[in-house]
Amino acid sequence: MILEVAVIFLAVLWVVTIAMFMGHTKRQRTLATQQVEADSLRDQRIRELARRLENYQGGTIRMGEELHELRATVAPLPDKITILEQRDPSTLSFAQAARLVTMGASVDELTQSCGLTQAEAQLMTKMHGNG
Template identity: 55%
Template sequence: MILNLVAIALAVISLTALGTVIWLAAHLRRLNAGVEHQFRQHAERHSKRDKRMQELSKQLETYIGVCVKMGDELQELRQLVTPLPERLGKLEQSDPTMVSFIQASRLVGLGASIEDLTQSCGLTKGEAELVSKLHQARRPE
């Protein structure tokens, strides 16, 4: 009889242990599936981030290229513009009539009339009217 009780107890313990092992295995599979799911999500976010970084890197390279090109063009323009004041000064000195027109243009900008231009710059009435009309055409509306 004791042997039967021991056998029954061992059977119950064995079944309980087996149930526990089965429950632990199922629980481990669920945990494993959750970890795998989190890993896939993490990998997907990582992949999206890498793609976005590549896109931004390409955009940055494009912007840098554009800035370098603009800098080069700005330097070229600076080289063209730098000698202009000196050349204008030489032109004014070499052609006395040019000085009258430049002075007349400045005076028109200050509000001088056609009569003022003829008297102070030595221009004819037609030349003074032309300078005045040219100055008006240059003004923004």
């Protein structure tokens, strides 16, 4: 009788162990599936962030190149301003040339009296007067 009870107890214990093992295996598969999904979402997010980073880097590079070009354009301006400030004060300014144009001065008169180039004098006459 003790042997029969021991065999029944071991059989029940074996069935309970198998059931627990099956439950544990099912939970492990569920966790593995969830982990794969989470990994997939993480990888997708990493690819999106990498793409955005590349866009920012490209924009920064373009901005740097444009800034370099702008610097090259602006660099000679202080020298040009100095040259303009050191011009002979006896020459008339563009504002004075504009007043002469409104008074009827010709292109030749502007070039002679104001020291303007032919193109500057023509521009002044087109902008301020006799056309």
